[in-house]
Every structure is written in structure tokens, then in C-alpha cells.
Amino acid sequence: MKRVRIIIAVLILFMLLGGILYINPLLPIITGYAAKNLSSGIFLANRTQESMEATDLNFSFIRFVKNRVDSRSKTVTSHFLWHTSHTSFVNGYGNILVNDYPVSDIEARPYPVVPVLPENPDTIAWPMGDLIVDTIPSGIDMQQLNLAVEQAFADTVPYKGTFAVMVVCQGQPVAEKYADEFSTETLFLSWSMAKSFINALAGILVKEGKLDIYASAGMDEWKNDERRNITIHHLMQMNSGLEWNEDYGNSSDVNNMLHKEGDMARFASSKPLEYSPGSVFEYSSGSTNIVSYLMRKAIGDDAEYFAFPREQLFNKIGMRSAVFEVDASGTFVGSSYLYASLRDYARFGLLYLNNGNWQGEQILPENWVAYSTTAANGSDRSYGAFFWLNQAGIDYPDVPRDMFSCRGHDGQFIYIIPSKELVIVRTGFSKNGEFDHNGFVAGIVDAIK
Missing domain, CATH: 3.40.710.10 (DD-peptidase/beta-lactamase superfamily)
Incomplete structure (x- = not known):
């Protein structure tokens, strides 16, 4: 029995070591994916942490990552097992996953503030603006078109996940x-x-x-x-x-x-x-x-x-x-x-x-x-x-x-x-x-x- 227990213990040890060897190179990917996508999702896309974690981050090991959002600095820190990833924010250039370069170097680059078009798009005709006329071009079956678009939002396979x-x-x-x-x-x-x-x-x-x-x-x-x-x-x-x-x-x-x-x-x-x-x-x-x-x-x-x-x-x-x-x-x-x-x-x-x-x-x-x-x-x-x-x-x-x-x-x-x-x-x-x-x-x- 003692020998059996030793064999079992060795097998468990090898399994644990194998698991560590498998997961270790994946950890920066797991936490990096969560940190990068969550930070940009919140601070660029104006989505909520809850929405991102329920959909975009709700798969594989990613769903187990613990994320901490700092609204003041517009950064995210993501942790899973023994690895942590974090992001830096640069206005106009998004959220950057911090790897190989210190945050001070990342933020010190000569990012210019380039003015976006100043006019209100709601007052400018499409396509340069968002003032869209209701006239429908000829030759379109709008009933059929609307049905095709509606079908894309069924949210069941084979039409699942449309935003x-x-x-x-x-x-x-x-x-x-x-x-x-x-x-x-x-x-x-x-x-x-x-x-x-x-x-x-x-x-x-x-x-x-x-x-x-x-x-x-x-x-x-x-x-x-x-x-x-x-x-x-x-x-x-x-x-x-x-x-x-x-x-x-x-x-x-x-x-x-x-x-x-x-x-x-x-x-x-x-x-x-x-x-x-x-x-x-x-x-x-x-x-x-x-x-x-x-x-x-x-x-x-x-x-x-x-x-x-x-x-x-x-x-x-x-x-x-x-x-x-x-x-x-x-x-x-x-x-x-x-x-x-x-x-x-x-x-x-x-x-x-x-x-x-x-x-x-x-x-x-x-x-x-x-x-x-x-x-x-x-x-x-x-x-x-x-x-x-x-x-x-x-x-x-x-x-x-x-x-x-x-x-x-x-x-x-x-x-x-x-x-x-x-x-x-x-x-x-x-x-x-x-x-x-x-x-x-x-x-x-x-x-x-």
C-alpha cells in the first residue's frame, strides 16, 4: 500500500508539473487579453465592465481572470494565478498593454493632439456627416431587407452574437x-x-x-x-x-x-x-x-x-x-x-x-x-x-x-x-x-x- 501511495503521489506531482508547464506560457496571454480588451472596451468603446465580462471575456480561462478598473487613470490590471497584466492610457491613441517598456517611456512619446473635424456631424449631410435623408434608392425591397437585418439579431445559432x-x-x-x-x-x-x-x-x-x-x-x-x-x-x-x-x-x-x-x-x-x-x-x-x-x-x-x-x-x-x-x-x-x-x-x-x-x-x-x-x-x-x-x-x-x-x-x-x-x-x-x-x-x- 505504501508503494501504491508513493506511485500515486508521484503521478499527481507529475500531473501538477505538467499543468504548470502547460499553463505558464499561456498566463500572459490570458491576463493580457483581459486587460487590453477590457480597458479599451471601457475607455474607448464606452461599454461597461459587466457587459464585457459577460460576453467578450466570457470564454476559456479568460472568464476566470480578476480585473481591477481604475477610472481615474483609465487603466486595467488583470490577474490570474501567478501572473498580472496591466495597461496604460494615452489620450487619442487608446489603451496600451504594458510589455517590455516602462510606462514612463510609453507615455513620453510625442503623441500630437490632432483636432477631429470641428463641425457637428448632425448638421452635415451624409457621408461626411450624420444628417441622413429618409429617401430610399429605387430597386430595394425594404421589407425583405429589414427581415434580413432582423434575422441577424436572432441571437441564436446560426445568427448569434450581433452587436x-x-x-x-x-x-x-x-x-x-x-x-x-x-x-x-x-x-x-x-x-x-x-x-x-x-x-x-x-x-x-x-x-x-x-x-x-x-x-x-x-x-x-x-x-x-x-x-x-x-x-x-x-x-x-x-x-x-x-x-x-x-x-x-x-x-x-x-x-x-x-x-x-x-x-x-x-x-x-x-x-x-x-x-x-x-x-x-x-x-x-x-x-x-x-x-x-x-x-x-x-x-x-x-x-x-x-x-x-x-x-x-x-x-x-x-x-x-x-x-x-x-x-x-x-x-x-x-x-x-x-x-x-x-x-x-x-x-x-x-x-x-x-x-x-x-x-x-x-x-x-x-x-x-x-x-x-x-x-x-x-x-x-x-x-x-x-x-x-x-x-x-x-x-x-x-x-x-x-x-x-x-x-x-x-x-x-x-x-x-x-x-x-x-x-x-x-x-x-x-x-x-x-x-x-x-x-x-x-x-x-x-x-x-
Whole structure:
């Protein structure tokens, strides 16, 4: 019996050690996810701690995290087992997960206060403002459209988790609906829709002659190996060849980058070359953050870089609400962290629907949308340059093939369908299999005759 007890004790010890070895590298991800998303949810999106913890943070180990909110400093401290994460707040640039850099360094960077458009949007006609006329464009079956929008709010599988929906047809808003506790004032997290905003900012720099997407990316650490052949074009089409793991369910590259790294671009750029650049499609949030850093490098002045999205994009198209968050090193987290209202996401969709032209001003290069929707090598015609495509109809068989879209984790979408003059925005919190995106878009498209 004594020997049996010893064996059992040893087995329990090994199980405990195994559990510790498994959970330890996940702890910064668990607490970092909670701290970052809760702080931005409260202090940017104007949501409550209770709402965030009941929905966005109510899964896996995240639901067991203890969060302390400091309303005075606009920060959150999150604790689970033996690990703690905390955030710092910079006005105009959001909540920053504190990793690798002291708070004093994070807060001391030359963040300019860039004025948002001063006019009251309620007095300015759509799309530059929020004065929306009631006239409905011809050729729309409004009863069918409203049914399709209502269905998205059923909150049961296969239409679970919708926060808000907006439909713009022929440039005119024709449907807009919010779940309880959300409104026109709510800022929604983009997740990977932010990648498409990096596409726009890169396009503006190309138009200004400050960025050559086909030249070597010019990362210093790539000069002496085959990575020197990687271009910004390769990075934007997700075929740089850099090793990457985008699995959100474990201690993957994307989770480590977002929750453990202060300099996300440097982490991503440190990855070895796995494939020849341009040959293999592999979706990588790291690639977008490298491009964000390369734009910072091309601009050459941090204050100008920080002001760039607001001055050259957001203010140009009436996106008054938008906040692009930075990492602890001061680079915009182009892979994941942009907040904006539903209407502002619709405005961004309209910019691309109109070939980069905004009310007569060509903001993007004239061929930029065509470039952005050219299929990347190896993507099965499903991806362009930081935009998803429907050319093969794989995920959206019942939707026009010319649709392209911004997609974000857990169900954030801007759908752009030129053949229908249509922009659809949907935000929410829906895990895989909980929301029928093909059926949702198809239902709206079928209402447009």
C-alpha cells in the first residue's frame, strides 16, 4: 500500500508539473487579453465592465481572470494565478498593454493632439456627416431587407452574437440597427479589419511617393539573409514566406505577439524564412505590423506618424470617432486594434466602393483598389492585399464574386459589393459556426434588385 501511495503521489506531482508547464506560457496571454480588451472596451468603446465580462471575456480561462478598473487613470490590471497584466492610457491613441517598456517611456512619446473635424456631424449631410435623408434608392425591397437585418439579431445559432448592422446602398444608408446597450455612439473593436486600414494608409504613402511597395522592405535585420527579398507587396498579400502561426487558441505567434510583446513588428520580423517570398499564402497578423512599422520608418518622424491616420484618412472621410491604438513601442497595431463607430466603418467601405475617391478628392491612388483586390499567389483567389476576396465563392457561394471585405476576429465585417453599389457593416461577438455570414449577406443582396 505504501508503494501504491508513493506511485500515486508521484503521478499527481507529475500531473501538477505538467499543468504548470502547460499553463505558464499561456498566463500572459490570458491576463493580457483581459486587460487590453477590457480597458479599451471601457475607455474607448464606452461599454461597461459587466457587459464585457459577460460576453467578450466570457470564454476559456479568460472568464476566470480578476480585473481591477481604475477610472481615474483609465487603466486595467488583470490577474490570474501567478501572473498580472496591466495597461496604460494615452489620450487619442487608446489603451496600451504594458510589455517590455516602462510606462514612463510609453507615455513620453510625442503623441500630437490632432483636432477631429470641428463641425457637428448632425448638421452635415451624409457621408461626411450624420444628417441622413429618409429617401430610399429605387430597386430595394425594404421589407425583405429589414427581415434580413432582423434575422441577424436572432441571437441564436446560426445568427448569434450581433452587436450592430448597417447597410448602405447607392451611397445612402438604408438600414441601421443596434442590439441593446449599443448605439451610434458606440465604438467597436475592428480586430483584423484594421489590416484594411493599413492598406489605405500604405496607399496614401504610395500616392505621396514616400513608399515603394515593390522594393525590398528594408528591415535592417534582413540585410544579410534571404529575407532581404521580401517586399511590402509580399507582406500585404500575406506571402512573405516568414514563418508564422495564426492560431488564436494556444500559445501561438499571434497570441504571443499581441499579449507578450512590446514591439510587435520586431517580434514578427525576427521570424525565419520558411518559404520563398511570393510563393505561399499564409495569413499573418505579424506581416501587417511589420508594414505599420515600415510606414513609421518611411515617414521618419514619430509625431508626424502618429498624426498621419487622423490627418490623412480619418478626417478626410468624416471618421470622427476612429482611434488607432499603438503598441508599447509606439507602432500602430495594424493587425488588430482600431476602434470606430458603425457609421465610420461604413464610410471606410464607401471609400473603397468609390475606388478611393471621396466626394471628388482622390485619396488613394487611382489603381489602388484594383491592386488591393488582385488575388495573392496561393490564396485560391480568396485574398488580395489586406482585403479578403470572394472571387472563388468559397466562403460566400451565394454572394456576388466581386465582393471584397474587411474581416475581423469573432465576427467583424465590412462587405463591399461594387456590382450592387452596396456596403454592409456587421459587428458582434460570434465564435466559429455561430453566425451564417454567407446567409446574412445573401439575404441583403437578394433585397437589392
